[in-house]
Amino acid sequence: MVGKVVKFGGTSLGDASRIARAADAVVVARSEGPVAVVVSAMAGVTNRLAGIAELAVQDAAAAAAAARALVASHADIAAELGAAPDGDLPWTPARIGRQLDESLPALAAGDAAARDILLASGEKLAAWLLLGVVQARGVAAAIVPAEVLVRTSGRHGNAEVDRTATSAAIAARGAGFWQGLLRIVPGFTGASPDGRTTTLGRNASDYSAALLAAALGWPLEIWTDVAGCYSADPRLVAGARLLRHLSLADANRFAHAGASVIHARTLEPLLERPVPLTIVNSFASDAQSTRIGGEVSEPLRGLALRHDLSLARGARALTAAAAFDQGDDVYADAPAAVVAVSEDGAETAVPVALLSVFDDTAGASLPHRCREALAASDLVPLALWWSRRERCVRIALAAADGQPALRALHRLLIAGDAPVPIHLAVIGASGRVGRRLLELVAEQRPSLRARGFDLRVVAAVNSRKAVVDAAGIEPAAVGARLAAANEATLAQWSHDLLARPERPLVLVDCTASADVAARYPDWLAAGIDIVTPNKHGPSAAAPLAGAIAEAQRQSGARLLHETTVGAQLPLLRTLRELTSAGDRVETLEAVLSGTLSYVLGRLQQDVPFSAAVREAVALGYAEPHPGADLSGADAARKLVILLRALGVAIDLDEIHLQPLVDAERLREPDAGRLLDTLEDQDAPWQRAAEAARAAGECWIYRASWQGGIAQLRAERVPLSHPLARLLPCENALRLSSSYYRAAPLTVAGPGAGIDLTAAGVFADLLEVIARHQPVEPLRQMPAGAPLRAVA
Numbered sequence: 001m002v003g004k005v006v007k008f009g010g011t012s013l014g015d016a017s018r019i020a021r022a023a024d025a026v027v028v029a030r031s032e033g034p035v036a037v038v039v040s041a042m043a044g045v046t047n048r049l050a051g052i053a054e055l056a057v058q059d060a061a062a063a064a065a066a067a068r069a070l071v072a073s074h075a076d077i078a079a080e081l082g083a084a085p086d087g088d089l090p091w092t093p094a095r096i097g098r099q100l101d102e103s104l105p106a107l108a109a110g111d112a113a114a115r116d117i118l119l120a121s122g123e124k125l126a127a128w129l130l131l132g133v134v135q136a137r138g139v140a141a142a143i144v145p146a147e148v149l150v151r152t153s154g155r156h157g158n159a160e161v162d163r164t165a166t167s168a169a170i171a172a173r174g175a176g177f178w179q180g181l182l183r184i185v186p187g188f189t190g191a192s193p194d195g196r197t198t199t200l201g202r203n204a205s206d207y208s209a210a211l212l213a214a215a216l217g218w219p220l221e222i223w224t225d226v227a228g229c230y231s232a233d234p235r236l237v238a239g240a241r242l243l244r245h246l247s248l249a250d251a252n253r254f255a256h257a258g259a260s261v262i263h264a265r266t267l268e269p270l271l272e273r274p275v276p277l278t279i280v281n282s283f284a285s286d287a288q289s290t291r292i293g294g295e296v297s298e299p300l301r302g303l304a305l306r307h308d309l310s311l312a313r314g315a316r317a318l319t320a321a322a323a324f325d326q327g328d329d330v331y332a333d334a335p336a337a338v339v340a341v342s343e344d345g346a347e348t349a350v351p352v353a354l355l356s357v358f359d360d361t362a363g364a365s366l367p368h369r370c371r372e373a374l375a376a377s378d379l380v381p382l383a384l385w386w387s388r389r390e391r392c393v394r395i396a397l398a399a400a401d402g403q404p405a406l407r408a409l410h411r412l413l414i415a416g417d418a419p420v421p422i423h424l425a426v427i428g429a430s431g432r433v434g435r436r437l438l439e440l441v442a443e444q445r446p447s448l449r450a451r452g453f454d455l456r457v458v459a460a461v462n463s464r465k466a467v468v469d470a471a472g473i474e475p476a477a478v479g480a481r482l483a484a485a486n487e488a489t490l491a492q493w494s495h496d497l498l499a500r501p502e503r504p505l506v507l508v509d510c511t512a513s514a515d516v517a518a519r520y521p522d523w524l525a526a527g528i529d530i531v532t533p534n535k536h537g538p539s540a541a542a543p544l545a546g547a548i549a550e551a552q553r554q555s556g557a558r559l560l561h562e563t564t565v566g567a568q569l570p571l572l573r574t575l576r577e578l579t580s581a582g583d584r585v586e587t588l589e590a591v592l593s594g595t596l597s598y599v600l601g602r603l604q605q606d607v608p609f610s611a612a613v614r615e616a617v618a619l620g621y622a623e624p625h626p627g628a629d630l631s632g633a634d635a636a637r638k639l640v641i642l643l644r645a646l647g648v649a650i651d652l653d654e655i656h657l658q659p660l661v662d663a664e665r666l667r668e669p670d671a672g673r674l675l676d677t678l679e680d681q682d683a684p685w686q687r688a689a690e691a692a693r694a695a696g697e698c699w700i701y702r703a704s705w706q707g708g709i710a711q712l713r714a715e716r717v718p719l720s721h722p723l724a725r726l727l728p729c730e731n732a733l734r735l736s737s738s739y740y741r742a743a744p745l746t747v748a749g750p751g752a753g754i755d756l757t758a759a760g761v762f763a764d765l766l767e768v769i770a771r772h773q774p775v776e777p778l779r780q781m782p783a784g785a786p787l788r789a790v791a
């Protein structure tokens with residue numbers, strides 16, 4: 001009886017809820033026939049184990065503690081799942097813990113065999129966890145140690161698999177063994193001829209699963225965090241298309257050229273003993289998938305980019321065949337200009353990109369069309385040639401031209417005139433800024449479409465409900481769709497959003513929520529751009545601020561938040577540009593709260609304090625909870641953001657802050673009730689305003705930064721003071737700097753309001769969209785002597 005092999009990647013087993021979901025999928029699969037499961041270690045675990053191996057060399061006690069913590073975290077997850085496996089098991093967290101303890105001296109001595117035992121324990125612990133949940137679901141299951149199946153060389157860290165011996169070992173168990181109990185096999189692991197545990201190199205669990213599937217002759221499903229192979233890396237190319245059916249041979253050509261998702265090594269056993277492979281998105285199993293092998297296949301049309309290559313001038317040369325891809329003669333028909341590489345090229349090497357263009361429908365015209373497409377985008381290749389063996393066009397480019405060329409060629413050869421989809425998730429969609437933003441999206445969509453973009457709202461969220469719909473939600477229907485939607489917590493909708501394969505995805509956070517801002521690192525790390533007027537992220541304390549910066553650095557996704565200070569006023573961008581042009585700010589004073597500027601301005605017009613606050617709320621200047629304005633906290637966040645834009649490392653708790661009204665009353669959580677308490681402030685503020693007027697002065701809520709001290713407080717200033725001349729609600733910034741010493745730079749204007757804020761958010765959104773412009777401007781090739789080699 002034919003069964004199937006199901007492999008779960010680390011993200012699919014990333015936490016208790018994902019393990020439970022994987023177990024559910026296994027139970028369904030088991031109800032349909034025999035199943036063997038291969039598991040990776042939980043996401044991040046192999047990196048932690050590698051870190052422990054390094055630590056053991058320097059600090060054995062710290063390594064032991066880290067190993068214990070890691071093993072204990074798996075036991076905690078089993079407790080959370082309420083499912084620990086029973087029966088006689090080859091290992092348990094306790095056994096693995098003891099084994100790691102015992103191996104510490106060998107690890108400290110740098111023993112490669114001990115390191116392999118340590119690294120392989122991640123998959124074993126994951127197998128143990130999944131076994132427990134599957135058993136708790138009533139499925140009879142058992143673990144098979146990979147060491148008894150996968151036969152390898154003795155090379156620790158990256159062992160070679162003896163495929164013949166491995167197939168024989170798998171077959172030797174007999175059909176009954178595989179068709180009876182559900183078998184769970186840890187991936188990434190094998191054993192040397194003398195029985196020592198070996199590991200197969202990073203990301204090798206797919207390979208383990210392919211070995212098992214080929215030996216059993218069972219189809220393979222790989223459950224991972226993407227839907228499959230795309231016509232180009234969807235993180236780099238907006239509108240990349242999912243390739244639904246590929247032959248094994250075409251998938252192999254594509255993988256060898258550097259296409260992501262499937263490693264060429266995974267395909268090797270399947271090419272020898274063909275069984276179909278399906279890639280399934282664990283987080284959106286409703287989504288489409290890629291099926292490799294099997295009855296149906298489509299012509300390969302896709303682009304793969306490698307940028308881990310370099311091109312050298314002079315020096316000792318190797319054949320590119322050896323340097324690029326062992327045993328592959330793809331360069332045999334390449335021009336002489338790109339067939340050699342410097343071996344000692346560290347000093348002379350220039351990074352290059354190598355783009356492989358496959359279009360099996362194009363015939364002999366493909367090189368010519370590639371040339372034309374590049375020329376149309378003002379991109380100049382270093383070399384372009386037809387690879388007979390791989391039936392693709394290879395294009396060597398200066399490294400900086402790699403991604404622009406990828407996008408340009410994808411658009412011109414594959415996507416055609418189809419607009420680039422830009423997916424939008426609007427958080428805070430029923431709020432004032434959120435609603436106005438959705439109106440702007442509806443208004444501006446036609447002009448964006450004319451520029452080649454299709455702006456689609458795919459998610460809308462408020463504090464209680466969420467709609468996620470890849471087909472798109474009409475902006476005008478968002479309110480009704482949310483009203484009809486199910487309740488969803490932040491954790492739930494964030495999880496659903498992270499699972500969506502659509503890119504580019506821009507999350508617009510129109511809340512004032514710190515909890516939402518705390519999720520920014522996760523979203524950014526997943527390649528989701530964020531646009532926001534919410535000050536909680538950019539003014540967050542160092543740990544969150546650092547995580548946000550790091551996630552942007554690693555993923556290339558960006559957080560844009562120009563409206564967090566002064567709404568639509570050009571403040572942050574101006575300061576960043578000045579700083580990067582070498583200016584050094586010496587002192588700064590500002591009015592940063594639109595609400596307080598309005599309230600204090602209205603006092604001068606004889607409007608009572610409490611009435612002025614109500615007006616500011618009604619006009620849309622105030623925060624969702626006006627206590628944030630009256631306490632000065634909102635303005636303090638703006639000052640932090642402003643100073644950080646100038647390169648000043650400062651946290652909120654370093655600001656000297658004097659609230660406008662007493663802190664006690666600001667504890668009232670209900671905004672309406674807080675407003676009801678304010679009338680007793682009318683008389684004192686009326687007296688204060690009259691006294692100021694009599695002295696030829698007025699009140700402002702002044703922010704300042706001088707001598708390293710940042711403060712905010714209500715102050716009386718002469719009417720001649722530049723910050724006294726503001727209209728109610730206006731903000732102003734005045735700074736002296738090395739460039740603005742003779743006369744300070746002043747920027748002033750309306751600094752709050754729903755329309756202005758939504759317009760500023762939309763402007764940030766346009767900036768993100770512009771990054772996905774399919775054709776990019778000409779980039780210069782690196783200067784220097786003629787370039788003549790690729791590696």
Ligand SMILES: NC(=O)C1=CN([C@@H]2O[C@H](COP(=O)(O)OP(=O)(O)OC[C@H]3O[C@@H](n4cnc5c(N)ncnc54)[C@H](OP(=O)(O)O)[C@@H]3O)[C@@H](O)[C@H]2O)C=CC1
Nearest residue numbers: 428430431432433462463510511512533534624752753757
């Ligand atoms: N007004 C202005 O002049 C300016 C405002 N800003 C900023 O704009 C942002 C939005 O302000 P505004 O539109 O007035 O606020 P609103 O109170 O009108 O709207 C806030 C929205 O966020 C939603 N929300 C709150 N908490 C969560 C959560 N945990 N998860 C998901 N959604 C949540 C609310 O849901 P629900 O509808 O269910 O309550 C609501 O839809 C704020 O950060 C503000 O500081 C920035 C510059 C200027």
Ligand SMILES: N[C@@H](CC=O)C(=O)O
Nearest residue numbers: 593594595622623752
């Ligand atoms: N409440 C703020 C507006 C948004 O940042 C203000 O009054 O300035």
